[in-house]
Amino acid sequence: MADMQIQIDFESEEALYIQLRDQIIYGIATRQFREGDSLPSVRQLAETIGINMHTVNKAYAVLREEGLLRLGRRTGAVIAIDLDKLKAMEEMRDHLRLIIARGYCKGITREELHEIVDDIFSDYE
Numbered sequence: 445m446a447d448m449q450i451q452i453d454f455e456s457e458e459a460l461y462i463q464l465r466d467q468i469i470y471g472i473a474t475r476q477f478r479e480g481d482s483l484p485s486v487r488q489l490a491e492t493i494g495i496n497m498h499t500v501n502k503a504y505a506v507l508r509e510e511g512l513l514r515l516g517r518r519t520g521a522v523i524a525i526d527l528d529k530l531k532a533m534e535e536m537r538d539h540l541r542l543i544i545a546r547g548y549c550k551g552i553t554r555e556e557l558h559e560i561v562d563d564i565f566s567d568y569e
Contacts, residue, residue, distance in 0.1 A: 449476070450493050460495050464503040472512060472523060473568045483513070483521040 450467045452460060471477040483489070486504065490497040504521050507513035511526025526532070547557060 450489070452493055452495065460499045461503040461506065464489075464493075464495075464500065465506050468503070468507060469512065472525065477523050479523055479525050481523045482519070483523070485520055 449471075450464065452463050452467075454460075456463065468477065468483070477483070483504070484492065486497050486500045490500045504513055504515060507521075508515050511528065512523065514522045514524035516522070544557065552560075
């Protein structure tokens, strides 16, 4: 994982552990990280990007809870993608419901929404 590219915005109002979690999720989605890949240790990653070890630990814990990471004493943090597609689709539906409602309130049409989704989805193909 020497080529791991994590970019944290220290000026952002978004919590650092959320930014780190999101960066790892994007890495998985874009195939920068694959099933079975080891991530740097908490200490290594904290030192590399200049954040507290507890912040990295929290990001890793959230990723574990989300079914994207396996944490072990001997193996460390390993990408372990949860293949429960129905659960993932239901969670996605819940998150999208509010996002789509906001767009609808702003006058975004169904066609515009589909165009946005297609554009974003193409980043991962």
